[in-house]
Amino acid sequence: MDTEIKLSGWSPALMTGKTKLQEGGSLDLTFCDLSYCVGKGKFCKKLKTILHQISGSFKSGQLTAILGPSGAGKTSLMNILAGLKKSGTQGKVYVNGAERNFKTFRKKSAYITQKDHLLRNLTVDEYIISAAHLKLGNAVSNKEKISTVELVMKTLGLTNSQHTRISRLSGGECKRLSIALELIDNPSVLFLDEPTSGLDSSSSLQCVALLREIARSGRTVIATIHQPSFRMLNHFDHLYIVASGSCIYQGTVGSLISYFKSMNLNCPSFHNPADFALDVASGEYGDVLERLVSGVENGRKVYQDTSMETTTSAVESNSQNNTGDIDADEEVSMLSGLPKKKLATGSRLMYAAPFHTQVAVLLGRTWRTIWRDKILTTMRLGVHVLVAILVGFLYWQIGDDAASIFNNVGMIFFNMLFIMAAAMMPTVLTFALDTEVLIREHLNQWYSLKAYYLARTLADIPFQIFYPVVYLVPVYLMTDQPMSLERFGLLLAMMIWLSLVGQGFGLFFGAAFDIQVASFFAPTSIVPIFLLSGFFVTFDSIPRYISWLTYFSFARYGFEGSMLSVYGYDRSPLSCSESYCHFRFPEKFLEQFDLTRSSYSWSVVGLLVNYILIRTAGYLALRFKLRHVR
């Protein structure tokens, strides 16, 4: 029955022997009368019950499959067991017989999402090494980290592709990498949401065989699974079948057919038992769910003995069987007489690595990914150069000509708009993927959101300086702005501030909304801000009851600062290419825009406040997202 799978470059011996990976404590998971309801919010007055008081027991050393039709509640159950979902839940979860402590349990478990959200521009070894630094912390020496990384790569068959960029990995390799990243700190429990989805049958089989070997090393491995093939099904030690939020079977794969038979449901010959179970769960064999649920007492019992075709009351031994061997006669400890082996509850640090290490590792990693994103980096550079040249020719040598002074202001305003948009839009578009990676890693306790956000903010700064410089130098020279290094510096500082604020807006919209909403909402909400800059309508002309709004417009500060850089500070009269120029004196021109009382320093303060506000809003949006992710 049991099929032996040959895995290229992967050594099961590493998992079965006494290895470093084996040193973590074994954790048996038992849950009792779990219910989960959703709804009853602002928009939904009715409660929808997803899980109906289900119970069950998943042991260490075993690979458990949670099976069921779509919408049965598999993912919900796993999320609750993993501690990712708390609100709307009722019932108890025990770990080694003691009631689960969320914090401690999260530290000892890892959750591998269905989609492999990975940083595509890192290589396999870079990613695993960064995970080692973050997850093992400074208490483990670098030498030990490297040997752990090598062991994990060897175990997961990733050694041959260790220098390959993740964007070039196959689906199966990506899945193995996702598992490798979480195995680094030796979690006792692994949750996997549909680990085989998107993989071909041979990769799926390899993946499940690998999971079984991981389980054999003493871990509790739980995976939701969709329509496993017969061969794949045989790799699971324990099956837990969910239908409409209730448990209709719990036991070994071998006992499944006899259980159904005992319920007068005969699986046709040559039929995959998993398919049959799914058909039954979907109601294709009539209204039998109630009977099946009571057959295993909604998961309180484990169906065990095929020859006797009976269900056995589940008691004791929950903590006794940590070897990973499946003993058919064994009774499973569940709801009564639970052993009182308690997990150490933690006053320990939430994250393995200290804050500064988290920031340093994330900074290095973010830098690499931005730098290696050649298409985006080159495109951004190219766009800045091309637009600068276009603007240079369009406004050729007008900077000192009073006859073209309004054109020059138009050019200054355009610079603001362009720098802002060029910083904002790439962030809006790329941050959606980054957020997925953040969610996965943060939920698995790699690092704090604060460390991530700080690293992200710091990593972006060089780019927000570089692009405005690349843009402004040719524009300044070609349009013949005043040849003063000081004025150039002041104008450049304004552009850099606008770029930073623009990038902050991109981050906020990327964090708060999904990509479709954000890419519409970000540019359209920036437009009214520019309307209040003082360029389209002077501050004097804005009605009093609305003029206070201009103080919230970063564009106002950008415009004031830019105008003062070019026309302020007692600039000498401009030349005039026509017989009469009304605005030869820059001071008079500033009066026209109601800018004589403006101050460059206040403009900087205004932009700084805007920068801090928008960055804080971005942080809060991300925090909200992380809390409501499931």
Ligand SMILES: Nc1ncnc2c1ncn2[C@@H]1O[C@H](COP(=O)(O)OP(=O)(O)OP(=O)(O)O)[C@@H](O)[C@H]1O
């Ligand atoms: N927050 C929610 N609000 C409303 N309904 C929800 C919510 N979360 C889950 N559900 C519903 O609960 C049911 C179970 O969802 P769950 O994702 O657990 O199913 P599943 O068995 O994992 O399905 P699939 O195999 O298709 O992923 C579904 O009908 C789903 O629509």
